[in-house]
Amino acid sequence: QVQLVESGGGLVQPGGSLRLSCAASRSIFSANAMAWYRQAPGKQRELVAIIISGRRTNYADSVKGRYTISRDNAKNTVYLQMDSLEPEDTAVYYCNVRYYEGEYWGQGTQVTVSS
Numbered sequence: 001q002v003q004l005v006e007s008g009g010g011l012v013q014p015g016g017s018l019r020l021s022c023a024a025s026r027s028i029f030s031a032n033a034m035a036w037y038r039q040a041p042g043k044q045r046e047l048v049a050i051i052i053s054g055r056r057t058n059y060a061d062s063v064k065g066r067y068t069i070s071r072d073n074a075k076n077t078v079y080l081q082m083d084s085l086e087p088e089d090t091a092v093y094y095c096n097v098r099y100y101e102g103e104y105w106g107q108g109t110q111v112t113v114s115s
Contacts, residue, residue: 028071033051067083
């Protein structure tokens with residue numbers, strides 16, 4: 001079993017920035033992929049950003065150029081840097097890590113973009 005603990009969410013004004021962190025209880029070196037999802041009220045959970053095999057990254061069209069996903073194997077942590085935030089980015093953000101034997105989810109962290 002792998003535990004994922006997210007942090008870094010909060011309230012930010014439009015145009016502001018936040019950095020989310022997801023710390024894993026197990027080494028992420030062997031993870032096939034690490035990702036961030038989000039779910040806004042009344043909407044389905046959607047993939048925001050993913051880093052595959054340690055290097056290749058993909059982003060949802062709505063966040064391209066504004067979000068950056070990265071990982072630090074030494075700290076077993078994946079990050080999501082979010083810049084130029086918009087009210088539409090308001091959601092609960094979830095960390096997801098995929099290993100060969102299965103995938104794991106964090107508990108979620110709330111991000112609210114409002115003036």
